[in-house]
Amino acid sequence: SAVISQKPSRDICQRGTSLTIQCQVDSQVTMMFWYRQQPGQSLTLIATANQGSEATYESGFVIDKFPISRPNLTFSTLTVSNMSPEDSSIYLCSVEEGDRGEQYFGPGTRLTVT
Amino acid sequence: GQNIDQPTEMTATEGAIVQINCTYQTSGFNGLFWYQQHAGEAPTFLSYNVLDGLEEKGRFSSFLSRSKGYSYLLLKELQMKDSASYLCAVRDSNYQLIWGAGTKLIIKP
Numbered sequence: 338s339a340v341i342s343q344k345p346s347r348d349i350c351q352r353g354t355s356l357t358i359q360c361q362v363d364s365q366v367t368m369m370f371w372y373r374q375q376p377g378q379s380l381t382l383i384a385t386a387n388q389g390s391e392a393t394y395e396s397g398f399v400i401d402k403f404p405i406s407r408p409n410l411t412f413s414t415l416t417v418s419n420m421s422p423e424d425s426s427i428y429l430c431s432v433e434e435g436d437r438g439e440q441y442f443g444p445g446t447r448l449t450v451t
Numbered sequence: 452g453q454n455i456d457q458p459t460e461m462t463a464t465e466g467a468i469v470q471i472n473c474t475y476q477t478s479g480f481n482g483l484f485w486y487q488q489h490a491g492e493a494p495t496f497l498s499y500n501v502l503d504g505l506e507e508k509g510r511f512s513s514f515l516s517r518s519k520g521y522s523y524l525l526l527k528e529l530q531m532k533d534s535a536s537y538l539c540a541v542r543d544s545n546y547q548l549i550w551g552a553g554t555k556l557i558i559k560p
Contacts, residue, residue, distance in 0.1 A: 379552045429493055442493035
């Protein structure tokens with residue numbers, strides 16, 4: 338399975354600032370996903386990022402707040418813009434692999450907004 | 452709407468067997484996944500079912516009944532390291548993954 342790394346692993350940010358999270362995969366993948374996970378809760382899909390096209394956002398998430406880049410088949414970034422304490426969460430990227438289409442996840446970025 | 456139900460929390464004893472149930476109502480069905488997530492870590496893929504029946508992988512087995520919209524994850528010979536959350540996810544007709552809220556499994560010695 339793909340090996341996925343994320344940077345930063347954690348950050349504490351001030352309200353109103355922006356943070357860009359990087360996701361690097363050790364192999365070329367078509368589909369990358371960005372999720373948010375609040376403490377003790379399940380995963381919420383933010384958007385799907387395909388190389389060479391605009392990201393597809395889920396209901397409740399907009400490009401102005403969560404701009405995504407996907408410059409090549411091994412890398413993506415998610416920016417959390419104009420942050421508020423409600424954005425405090427774990428942000429995870431994942432890729433889809435194999436005939437079954439299972440997803441493999443990066444280690445996550447733990448964001449705290451003060 | 453689309454919905455996946457799992458128990459919030461379960462407790463079991465080391466060495467025993469536990470069954471974690473998942474029921475789903477989705478727009479179509481293209482497979483069901485189970486993931487394990489230890490506290491503070493990312494989810495890891497455990498199993499996949501697309502046809503009815505039991506899939507066995509070591510101490511873990513997963514069962515699917517599409518007609519009943521039902522799956523379970525069976526963990527045998529429980530070990531302390533099995534303490535984790537177990538997430539059920541269904542892929543619908545649009546190939547979207549619908550995630551359950553997860554079941555927190557607590558293993559006691």
